[in-house]
Amino acid sequence: MGNVVVWIVWIVAAFSCLASGVAVISFTNPFFSALALIGNLASLAVLYLLLSAEFVAAGQVLVYAGAVMVMFLFVTAYLGGRADAPWAGGPTWQQFGAVLAAGAILVEVIVVIGLKAGGRLSHEAKIDSGFGSPRRIGEVFLTDHLLAFEITSIVLLVAAVGAVILGAHSRRRPDTIGEQIHEGEVHARP
């Protein structure tokens, strides 16, 4: 009975994950794409829970669907409704190549995983109840993977500094005379 419930939850989560992924790349309005990505992240969190990765699932919902996507929606709303029409004017050689390349990536990944790990994918290791809990993750993060932890903090710091610099740079005074005339700060000589 529990088995059937797990399968049903898995099928619903996997289907909504794939469907919202396709929706993200097929909406013309970036706002709808961002909303579809929130659905994608939520259904991925369900899959993580089924893989007994509770802490990562919680982090996914909090950090990704909460913080990152809200920032994305703010920027999309700030930029206004700039929809692009990806399929206007029929398929071009560029789009044909894109579909070909993505299909090649899919086939490559599946073939490589099937060749290297095909027979061993059904024998899951026995895990205890603490697997994936915040306690276990914290222990492993701060002992075995301390270097990854520190590098992550440096990456976040560099990104924050870079975002501040980008924001300050884009707000600086227009530097050419033409731009200043355009902004009305310098008047053109009669």
Place this chain on the structure above:
Amino acid sequence: MQGPDIAWYLAVAAFLFATGALGVLLRRSPLIVLLSLEIMLNGGNLALIAFSRLHGESSGQIFALAVMAVAAAEVVVGLGLIVAIAQRKLDLDVDKLSFLRG
């Protein structure tokens, strides 16, 4: 609790990755290219966590968390660039933004 095999999770991860790659290659709006990158990163994350469950080893989840941090950093810088592009009143089209000169 006996759910589907790890192979099914890996198949979903591969499809997600390919969907994201298709979006990156196909779409021209840099906002949607960033969203597609997120899908690719999440496909990688799902594979990491599935293998972590397969081997009963927490390290995969650690690296999934690291990937999430990298994705957040990437979104911050990417959105900063997009806002800077929009404030210069350039087209938000990655095909036209071929010069990196400010």
